[in-house]
Amino acid sequence: MILLVISSIICLQAYEIDVNTFSNYLDVQNRHLHLEWLLNMDKKYINATSSYSFQVVGRQINKISLDIYKLNIYSTYLKNGVLLPHTIDSPYADSDQGQRLNIQLDRTYYRGEYVELSIKYSIDSKSRAISFMTKEQTSTKTMPYLFSQCEDANCRALAPLQDTPAIKQTYTATIIYKDTEAKDVFMSADESKEQFKILNKPQDEATFTWKYKYFIQKVPIPSYLIAIVAGNIQKVPTSTGGRTFLVSEPDKLAAYTEELKEMEQFLLAIEQYIGPYTWGTYTLVIQPPSFPIGGMENPLLTFANPSIMTGTGSGLAVTIHEMAHSWFGNTITCVNWANMWINEGFTVFLERKASLIHYNIPDDIKLNAIIGNTSMYQDMLGYGLESNFSSLHPDTTGLNPDDSFSEIPYEKGYQFLNYLESIVGEQDFKMMLRAYLAQYKYQSIDQQEFQNFLLRYLQEQGVDDYSTKRYKILENWNRWVYSPGLPPVFVDFSTNKLTQALDYSNAYITADGKQPTNWQDYKTFLHSQKQIFLEDLFKKAENNQLKLTVVEQIDKDLKLTQENDFELKFRWFRAILTAGDKNRFMQIADFLGAVGRGKMVYPVYRALNKLDHDFAVQTFRSHETFYHPIARNNIINILGLKDSFIQ
Numbered sequence: 001m002i003l004l005v006i007s008s009i010i011c012l013q014a015y016e017i018d019v020n021t022f023s024n025y026l027d028v029q030n031r032h033l034h035l036e037w038l039l040n041m042d043k044k045y046i047n048a049t050s051s052y053s054f055q056v057v058g059r060q061i062n063k064i065s066l067d068i069y070k071l072n073i074y075s076t077y078l079k080n081g082v083l084l085p086h087t088i089d090s091p092y093a094d095s096d097q098g099q100r101l102n103i104q105l106d107r108t109y110y111r112g113e114y115v116e117l118s119i120k121y122s123i124d125s126k127s128r129a130i131s132f133m134t135k136e137q138t139s140t141k142t143m144p145y146l147f148s149q150c151e152d153a154n155c156r157a158l159a160p161l162q163d164t165p166a167i168k169q170t171y172t173a174t175i176i177y178k179d180t181e182a183k184d185v186f187m188s189a190d191e192s193k194e195q196f197k198i199l200n201k202p203q204d205e206a207t208f209t210w211k212y213k214y215f216i217q218k219v220p221i222p223s224y225l226i227a228i229v230a231g232n233i234q235k236v237p238t239s240t241g242g243r244t245f246l247v248s249e250p251d252k253l254a255a256y257t258e259e260l261k262e263m264e265q266f267l268l269a270i271e272q273y274i275g276p277y278t279w280g281t282y283t284l285v286i287q288p289p290s291f292p293i294g295g296m297e298n299p300l301l302t303f304a305n306p307s308i309m310t311g312t313g314s315g316l317a318v319t320i321h322e323m324a325h326s327w328f329g330n331t332i333t334c335v336n337w338a339n340m341w342i343n344e345g346f347t348v349f350l351e352r353k354a355s356l357i358h359y360n361i362p363d364d365i366k367l368n369a370i371i372g373n374t375s376m377y378q379d380m381l382g383y384g385l386e387s388n389f390s391s392l393h394p395d396t397t398g399l400n401p402d403d404s405f406s407e408i409p410y411e412k413g414y415q416f417l418n419y420l421e422s423i424v425g426e427q428d429f430k431m432m433l434r435a436y437l438a439q440y441k442y443q444s445i446d447q448q449e450f451q452n453f454l455l456r457y458l459q460e461q462g463v464d465d466y467s468t469k470r471y472k473i474l475e476n477w478n479r480w481v482y483s484p485g486l487p488p489v490f491v492d493f494s495t496n497k498l499t500q501a502l503d504y505s506n507a508y509i510t511a512d513g514k515q516p517t518n519w520q521d522y523k524t525f526l527h528s529q530k531q532i533f534l535e536d537l538f539k540k541a542e543n544n545q546l547k548l549t550v551v552e553q554i555d556k557d558l559k560l561t562q563e564n565d566f567e568l569k570f571r572w573f574r575a576i577l578t579a580g581d582k583n584r585f586m587q588i589a590d591f592l593g594a595v596g597r598g599k600m601v602y603p604v605y606r607a608l609n610k611l612d613h614d615f616a617v618q619t620f621r622s623h624e625t626f627y628h629p630i631a632r633n634n635i636i637n638i639l640g641l642k643d644s645f646i647q
Contacts, residue, residue: 016446018336019397020153021164022091022100024065027058028115030162031220035173036199039230041144041181044132046123049199050159051079054115062108064115067156067163069098070126076103079116092398098156118199119160128629129157131290137626138231138288139249144181145231147287147303149296149630152337152401155223166335166444168220172196175215177230180208184234186247186285188227188298189217219279219299220442222333227298229285238284239264245283252306256286259309259316262358266320269358274327274350275434282326284319290596292628294318297325297347305597307566314527315567317355317368324350327437335444337401341392342447345413346433348372352414366493367501367528372411373493374535377486379406385485392416392481393447402630415491416480423472424458432457447481501525501532509540513549519557527567534560534571541578548583551576561587570600577607585615593623596631605638617641 017026031053038047054064068088076086085104101119109115125132133145148158156163174196175185192214202210229247236253238244244263248256263284271277285303295318296303302322308315328346335342352365383389383406392412394404421429435457436450455473458466479488500521507516522530537554540546555561560572561584573588588608592601609616617639624632636642 015166015335015444015449016338018164018166019395020097020337020399020401021162021166022065022067022098023162023164024061024063025162025164025167027061028054028056028064028109029167030054030169031114033159033161033169033171033226034196035159035171035175035226036196037173037175037228038202039146039175039177039181039185041132041146041177041230044125046130048122048159049118049120051118052116054117056109056111056113056115058111060108060110062105064103064105064117066101066103066160067098067153068101068160069128069154069157070124071157071160072122072124073101073160074120074122076101076117076119078106079118082106084117096400097153097398101160121160123158127157128633129154131628133231133288133290137290140232140251143183143232145288146182147229147231147285147291148227149292149303149628150224150226151296152224152340152405154402154630155226158226161223163223164336165222165224165333168222168333168442168444170220171215171217171226173215174198175213175228175230176202177211177213178208179211182211182230183232185213185228185230186233186235186283186301187215187217187229188221188225188301189215190280190300192216217299221299221330222444225298225330227296227301227303229287229301229303233285235283243267243277243281245281246286247283247301248286249288252286255311256309259311259313260284260319262313262316263319265358266316266323266354270320270324270327270350270354272357273353273430275437277326278331279326282323284322289594290626290628290631292596292598292631294597294599295322297322297329299326299330305595307595307597307600310565310567312527312565314565317351320354320358321347321351324354331437331442332440333444335446337396337404338393339446340394340401340404341409341413341416342445342450344409345392345411345417348410348414349417350433361526363495363497364526364528366495367497367526367532369411369414369491369493370498371528371531371535372407372414375407376411379408380485382406388484390484412480412487415487418491419476419480419487419489420454420473423469424454424463428458428461428463431461451477497526497529498532501529502536505533505536505540508537508550508554509545511550511553513547513553515553515557522558527565530568531571534568534575537575538571538578541575546575546579548579548581551579551581566591566595566597566600570595570604574603574607577604577611580611582612585612589615589619589622592619593626596627598631598634601627601631602634602638605635609639613639 034051036049076084087102088099090099129148129150131147135141135144138145153163155161173187196214232249233247234250235245235247238246238257238260241264246257246260279299283301286306287303289306291305294305308318324347329343334340356365380390388395389404396404436453455470476488507518537546563569620635
């Protein structure tokens, strides 16, 4: 066993509890996890053993409770081989949060003692953390493919864990796979030459060769950042800097590498604002199209949907965002999902600061904030403006925290930080964020701790007019965090580029099905202006202002139905469906079968469902096996279907 450096124990009781874990993490906390996985990708099955090093932090314990979701648990036993009895129960009978695995220990353990135990289990296609893809679902169609997605509370479907962002642990892994099923495997950890003990060595067979890879993550991370990808994939550098790398299927490598050639510069721009990148290398995995989100910030192995690869670089804000998570989210983490803005709001703030440094287009930053604000407001309307899900502190007691996932922690959190920066001052706020990172490095905190640190920092630094600034910060703090609906203070992102985009959409409406004189202006628009134009068309469609004759003229002029940029295409399809257009159903169905990114397919399914429920269901039936379980379940809810059609 390798020597592990364990971070200092944090008194988690001082922070808000996590209502979305069934584990007894306030009494005992895992310090190190070792995974041994034998992959059977053709049969969509993983034979697994996980080993733990728990430390008692409460007064005493005689059992350990962990989170699981549809795992097949076979045995639990101590390091010395002594079997331990276990039971499984469900605290919420009707909840999809999973189950609780209770392990009865051999004796009472007291504060400071360690408990080292192992669990034998298996993962199958019921897992919502693992997507098993057939080779036909990949680009090269030569091997099956496997990838994980654990945020928010889905890592309990990957292994029995304390599935809460409050607990951080180091981890190691041994991955065993067939050379006929995967060319390579990567995890959110460094590749290691150290060969960890193999508990379940498979038997050799003549038709294939077993391959072994070893991984080590020396930095403590929360469970949701454990990640794996396997298949016909390759890893190449994206620059000569030696820090940034790309993983994808081999037929896409050349095009993706060309588009990502500025990845090292993105990293440098973030460092210029916030300080050094401390994780070593940075690898971006461009996943198959069924990956359900734009990007996932797994340390050392960020996952991204191929919809960000437009050929023009217009989708690379996702890359900068996921890089920025290396500071906010991965280094400092929210202590529970009610504080998700501690991850996402800070990351959007850093992303836009870095984008301004790299691209130096202030209007683009403002427009992206407006676009984000529009998406946030639509999500608020979906929950209800009085719902606590439209606040920065959603209550998900008894629910899967995925139910509260939206643009709200991203954009309302971003606006809150903009508001605080306006009070503190730009330079002082930047230095405060650097000190904040140094103070809470590799820890998990809540919003109250951030407030305490901000005020303490300003006082200790002797900033000008501290008393007035303290009053302004506290005056609206609770309204920003706890009040539902729109932010309590208006943040002005107006720009003449916004006016230009809105005037452009009005010109088409006024032309009433004819070509407006300024129709070619679209070619000179910023990408964000194009999004604003399409968002405004959607609003006009909701207000019955977008006629089908106007739709036909816009498509004739701008060829939006043939657009290769999915960020624009989904907005176009949502607008024209809302306007009642049934002439492009086949193109829309093809689109919904080509991308599985929730941000893009959910709005289109909602609009399609309102216009023609039967065709929406028919489209879903055609593509159901393509979608990731997370996306599939969300679409089922959108369409009002009780159960998946997959048996």
